[in-house]
Amino acid sequence: MFQSFDSPTSPDQGPPRLAALRKHMKDIGIDAFLVPRADRFQGEYVSDHDNRLAWLTGFTGSAGVCAVTQDAAVVMVDGRYKVQVKAQVAKDFTPVNWPETTLTDWLSDTLSTGAVVGIDPWLHTIEEVGKMTLALPGLKFRAIANPIDAVWADQPDPPMGQIIAHPLEFAGESHADKRARLARDLAERGDGAAILTLPDSVAWLFNIRGSDIPRNPIPHAFALLRADASAVLLTEPGKCTGLDDHLGPDVTVAAPDQLEALIRDTQGPIRVDQASAPRALADMFAKAGVEYRHGPDPARLPKACKNAGELQGMRDAHLRDAVAMCNFLAWFDTTEQRVLTEVDLVTTLEGFRSETNMLREISFDTIAGAGPNGALPHYRVTTETNRELADGELIVVDSGGQYPDGTTDITRTLVVGDAGAEEKRAFTLVLKGMIAMSRARFPRGVAGAHLDSLARYPLWLAGLDYDHGTGHGVGAYLCVHEGPQRLARTGDVPLQEGMILSNEPGYYREGAFGIRIENLIVVQQAPAIEGGDDRDMLDFETLTWVPIEKRLIDLDLLDRDERDWLNAYHAECRDKIGSLLSGQTAVWFHAATEKL
Known part of the structure; x- marks a missing residue:
C-alpha cells in the first residue's frame, strides 16, 4: 500500500540498455523501434513487467514514447513532463516536446524511404497504427515480438493478482x-x-x-x-x-x-x-x-455515468477521506515544518488514511513537491530528490485513496511560514479559476472543451497558463483517471449526469514553485432559475470537503461572488465533517473554515 521512494531506474543504466536494444534491432533487421508507455490494455498505469519505457530510458511519467534508431533515441512527452524528463534520462536520449513535434513528424524527418519500423502490435492501438501507416506511406511498419523483452534479463513476471x-x-x-x-x-x-x-x-x-x-x-x-x-x-x-x-x-x-x-x-x-x-x-x-x-x-460511457449507489459510495468515501486530510493538514500546521521533508509529508498522510481502517490502496503515488519540486506537475519524491521544507516555500500535495466504496483525488497547496506577494497572486488566480468551474452552469450537450477556459481565464488575463487539462474523469473504486469525460481542450464528450471529474487548475514556475487546487465534482441536473427559458441545464455537485489555505489568498483579487462561494464552501465543510473531528484537528479546522 505505502509508497516506495526508490528510483525505479537511474540515468547511468540507460546507455548499456540502449546499446543492447540496438544490437537486437540490427539482428532482426529493423531500422527503428517504438517504445510506448503502454501495455496491451492501453492503460495509463502499467505493471512492473510492462514498464519498458522506464526500464529503457529512466523516464517514469505516465505518458510518453521513445523512438530508437541506430543513431538517435528520442523521448517524446507532453508539457506535464518537460522538466521531469530532462532530469531522468541519460544524455543518450533526447527529450522532445509533444505535440509541438509529433511522432510521425520525427519519423518522417529521421528515416529514409523504405525504412522498417518495428512495433509490438499489442502495445499500439488499431487507430494509432492506421494513422501512422497513412501518414508515412514511405515507411514499412512491421509487427514483431518486443525486442526489449529479449534484452531485459531480469524482467519481472506478469502480475497474477486475485480477482x-x-x-x-x-x-x-x-x-x-x-x-x-x-x-x-x-x-x-x-x-x-x-x-x-x-x-x-x-x-x-x-x-x-x-x-x-x-x-x-x-x-x-x-x-x-x-x-x-x-x-x-x-x-x-x-x-x-x-x-x-x-x-x-x-x-x-x-x-x-x-x-x-x-x-x-x-x-x-x-x-x-x-x-x-x-x-x-x-x-x-x-x-x-x-x-x-x-x-x-x-461499457465506457455507461461506466462514466455513475448510478445512485456509486454516487453515494463516492460521497461517503470523500467524507472519510476529508477527515484524514484534515488530520494531516492540522498536523502540518502544528508541527515545526522546517524540520520536515517531502517524504515525511507522504508517509504521514498515508498513515492518516490508513487510520480510517477502510483504505485499500492509495489511488496514485502521492505528489508532495516543495519549492521548485512543486513546479513539476507529476513529481514523485524519491530518496534522491527528497527535499527539506524551507521557510516561505509552497508545497503542492496531490493525493488520494482507494476505498471499497469510492476513489478520491484532492490537491491542496500549503505554505511554510509566509508566502511572497507573487506566490499569493498566482495562488489567488488559480483559486478564481477553480471557483469559476465549481460555479459553472451550462446547457446539456456542452463538452469539457467548452468549459476548460473558465478555469484558465483569470490566469490568461495575467499572461499565465498551465500545461495540463483542467480535469479528468474519476472512477468509483476504479481508476483515478477515467475516460471519456475530460475538462480539457481535447474533451469532446458531452457531459452527462453522474460523470465525475476533477477540477484542478494550477500554475507552475520552473525552478521556483508550483500551485494546484483540486476538488472532485459530479455533473448533475441544474435547478430551474426564475426568469429563465426552461432550457435543460446542468451544473456540478462538489464531492471534496477540505478547507483551502486562506493564508495564500490575496483578498484584493477576489470579487464578492468569489468570496461568497469560498465562505459557503467552508461553511459546508463544517456541516459535512465538523462533527467527525476532534482534538487539535477540530481546533485547526474551526480556524481554517472561518469566514473571510
Whole structure:
C-alpha cells in the first residue's frame, strides 16, 4: 500500500540498455523501434513487467514514447513532463516536446524511404497504427515480438493478482443487468458481440476488482460480450478462485490464449474500439476470417455515468477521506515544518488514511513537491530528490485513496511560514479559476472543451497558463483517471449526469514553485432559475470537503461572488465533517473554515 521512494531506474543504466536494444534491432533487421508507455490494455498505469519505457530510458511519467534508431533515441512527452524528463534520462536520449513535434513528424524527418519500423502490435492501438501507416506511406511498419523483452534479463513476471467480487451495494447494479443493457445496444446496432480490452471496463461490467496494477483495483483481463448477454472473461483462470457464484452460469472464464479461438467461434460482426484495442486484435480477425467493425467500447460511457449507489459510495468515501486530510493538514500546521521533508509529508498522510481502517490502496503515488519540486506537475519524491521544507516555500500535495466504496483525488497547496506577494497572486488566480468551474452552469450537450477556459481565464488575463487539462474523469473504486469525460481542450464528450471529474487548475514556475487546487465534482441536473427559458441545464455537485489555505489568498483579487462561494464552501465543510473531528484537528479546522 505505502509508497516506495526508490528510483525505479537511474540515468547511468540507460546507455548499456540502449546499446543492447540496438544490437537486437540490427539482428532482426529493423531500422527503428517504438517504445510506448503502454501495455496491451492501453492503460495509463502499467505493471512492473510492462514498464519498458522506464526500464529503457529512466523516464517514469505516465505518458510518453521513445523512438530508437541506430543513431538517435528520442523521448517524446507532453508539457506535464518537460522538466521531469530532462532530469531522468541519460544524455543518450533526447527529450522532445509533444505535440509541438509529433511522432510521425520525427519519423518522417529521421528515416529514409523504405525504412522498417518495428512495433509490438499489442502495445499500439488499431487507430494509432492506421494513422501512422497513412501518414508515412514511405515507411514499412512491421509487427514483431518486443525486442526489449529479449534484452531485459531480469524482467519481472506478469502480475497474477486475485480477482474479487465488488459488492452490489457499491456497484449499484447487478452485472447481469449491466450485461443485458449493453447487449441490447449491441443487438440494436447489428453487432453479434463486442470485445472489451480496457480492464476498468471489464471490472465495471462484471462487478469485479483486481490488483494487477499498482494503485488501480483492476485485473488484467479482456472480455467478450455477446448480443444475447452471455460473456467470457478472458484472464488467467487461477486469478478467479471463488468467483463462480458471483459470475453465474452466463459468464465463463477462459485463458487469454483462447481469444483467437473464441473469435473464430463467435457470430460476427464483432465490435472493437479501435481507439483502445491493440493492433494485434485486427491481425487475429484477419487470420480467423471473421468480420469486425469499429465502434465505441460499450461499457465506457455507461461506466462514466455513475448510478445512485456509486454516487453515494463516492460521497461517503470523500467524507472519510476529508477527515484524514484534515488530520494531516492540522498536523502540518502544528508541527515545526522546517524540520520536515517531502517524504515525511507522504508517509504521514498515508498513515492518516490508513487510520480510517477502510483504505485499500492509495489511488496514485502521492505528489508532495516543495519549492521548485512543486513546479513539476507529476513529481514523485524519491530518496534522491527528497527535499527539506524551507521557510516561505509552497508545497503542492496531490493525493488520494482507494476505498471499497469510492476513489478520491484532492490537491491542496500549503505554505511554510509566509508566502511572497507573487506566490499569493498566482495562488489567488488559480483559486478564481477553480471557483469559476465549481460555479459553472451550462446547457446539456456542452463538452469539457467548452468549459476548460473558465478555469484558465483569470490566469490568461495575467499572461499565465498551465500545461495540463483542467480535469479528468474519476472512477468509483476504479481508476483515478477515467475516460471519456475530460475538462480539457481535447474533451469532446458531452457531459452527462453522474460523470465525475476533477477540477484542478494550477500554475507552475520552473525552478521556483508550483500551485494546484483540486476538488472532485459530479455533473448533475441544474435547478430551474426564475426568469429563465426552461432550457435543460446542468451544473456540478462538489464531492471534496477540505478547507483551502486562506493564508495564500490575496483578498484584493477576489470579487464578492468569489468570496461568497469560498465562505459557503467552508461553511459546508463544517456541516459535512465538523462533527467527525476532534482534538487539535477540530481546533485547526474551526480556524481554517472561518469566514473571510
